[in-house]
Structure formats: structure tokens, C-alpha cells
Amino acid sequence: GAVVSQHPSWVICKSGTSVKIECRSLDFQATTMFWYRQFPKQSLMLMATSNEGSKATYEQGVEKDKFLINHASLTLSTLTVTSAHPEDSSFYICSARGLQPGELFFGEGSRLTVL
Amino acid sequence: AQRVTQPEKLLSVFKGAPVELKCNYSYSGSPELFWYVQYSRQRLQLLLRHISRESIKGFTADLNKGETSFHLKKPFAQEEDSAMYYCALARFSGAGSYQLTFGKGTKLSVIP
Secondary structure, three states: OOOEEEEOOEEEEOOOOOEEEEEEEOOOOOOEEEEEEEOOOOOEEEEEEEEOOOOOEEOOOOOOOOEEEEEEEOOEEEEEEOOOOHHHOEEEEEEEEOOOOOOEEEOOOEEEEEO | OOEEEOOOOEEEEEOOOOEEEOOEEEOOOOOOEEEEEEOOOOOOEEEEEHHHOOOEOOEEEOOEOOOOEOOEEEOOOOHHHOEEEEEEEEEEOOOOOEEEEEOOOEEEEEEO
């Protein structure tokens, strides 16, 4: 199946800094990618839908200026957590649409720890 | 608003016993439901979708619109079935685009 890769797997940063997480589709072109956030022992919460060449669509309650999403190419979407704070510590997972409706290919996730 | 409920956080069964992972949904439109699975140290992956009416790794799931349920079943659990299972509901927003809403997940533990 299709492979989606995230980098870095784990990042630790100081409060106030910005962190960028990359999501790449390795062997296919992903016009649409999704960014999820997962708290410990909780479900995946959809943050935004990232469309190549256009602005991301954010879910209600997600701060656009806080979580910057860029999808500049068909194989790369990035999530930048700006001015990170400890409450932003979480597991961030990206996914790309497959050919079948409802089919998503997930990245391995990126753990962010803000000190 | 759409909602997916998985009432059990943890389900433990003995090897060879039947398994049923419960999923209920709330959605005003025509639902399309999926089960995703995450094995230990692996990424989430699609297990099955209701429109395909398929059996994957011995698992089946039937959409019951009357009960708004999409329970995942397997007649005989295997140790390798131990994983985290997520039920998901697709919300279509036109022009072929959609988003998935996930339940909180159920951790299945198969006891040898």
C-alpha cells in the first residue's frame, strides 16, 4: 500500500519556540492530507484538511495562527506549531487520502513535547 | 453533528473466544463507516469498510441503521488480533472530499 512518512518522530522543544513537522507521501501524490492530534488514551481529533496549492481548512476550535499548515507540493505537507506551549504537547498524525472513499494512509506520527 | 462512540476502552478475551467490538454512530446523512486498526508500534491502517461487505483477517462488520451501530466481530480471536481498534465515520463535504471522525478506540487484548 501507499506509504506516508512523518518527520521528526519525536521533538522536544522549549516553550515559545516553533516546531515544524513534515508529512510526505513516498510513492504517490497526495492532493489532500489530514492532520490529526491525539491526546493520551484519547481519540484522533481532526485538526485540519490540507489541500495542495490552497489554504488549509481548519476544524472548529483549532487556531489557524497557532497551527500553520502548508501543502506546497503533491508529496509534502507541513504543520508548524508556532510559539509552542506545554499544552501543545501531543501526538500529531498526518494522513493522506487513498483512492477508495474513506481510505486514509497514516503516517507514523510525531510526538511533540514542549518543556 | 456526527459522532462515533466506542463504549469499551479495553476488551479482553481468551484465544479462540468470539470477539465483538462495539461502535455506535450519530449522523444525519447517509453513513459510511470504517474500522481502522493499530497494532503495537505500527501506524493506523484501514481494516475494513462497510460498503465493501468484506471479511478481513476473519473480521466482519455489519451496518445496522436501525440501531445506528457498526460492531466489529470475529468468531475466534487470535493472539495477533491484539491491537487498538478505531471505528470511523466519513463526513462527505462535496466534490468527493471527506473527513473521518474517529471513535476513542477500543484496546483488544487476546489472552493466550
